[in-house]
Amino acid sequence: MIFKQPKYIPLVLLRKYTKLKLSKFYLRSCPINLLMTNIQLKVYNGKDFVILPLFKNMINFKVGEFVLTRVRNEYKKKRKKKRKK
Structure with missing residues (x-):
């Protein structure tokens, strides 16, 4: 049996990142919500931060x-x- 975790977004993070346009983000397992669109996040990939713009077609990923x-x-x-000859 495979256990699937529920899709969640921490409310503290959601309030924080909707106010800022470009902010650092460490939680890669967090799903993209409709409220998180039209912002840019700096996502940590293990070495450095990569700029990721969020669009509407990225919702639920x-x-x-x-x-x-x-x-x-x-x-x-x-x-x-x-x-050479």
């Missing part, structure tokens, strides 16, 4: 779904050796 926590690994391309 969690904040952490839009912030990457891992660095994408890109390999260097092999260069062909050019011989």
Whole structure:
């Protein structure tokens, strides 16, 4: 049996972040509510803060779904050796 946590938003945080336009946010598991739209949050991804603008199509998703926590690994391309003749 899988336990699913209820969707909640702490009221203290909701009152605080609706007043501010750009504020630091640590709770990535918090769902985005209709009242949280049209603001920008600085969401902590484990290393630094990433600016995340909230729109209406992000409602009912969690904040952490839009912030990457891992660095994408890109390999260097092999260069062909050019011989001068």
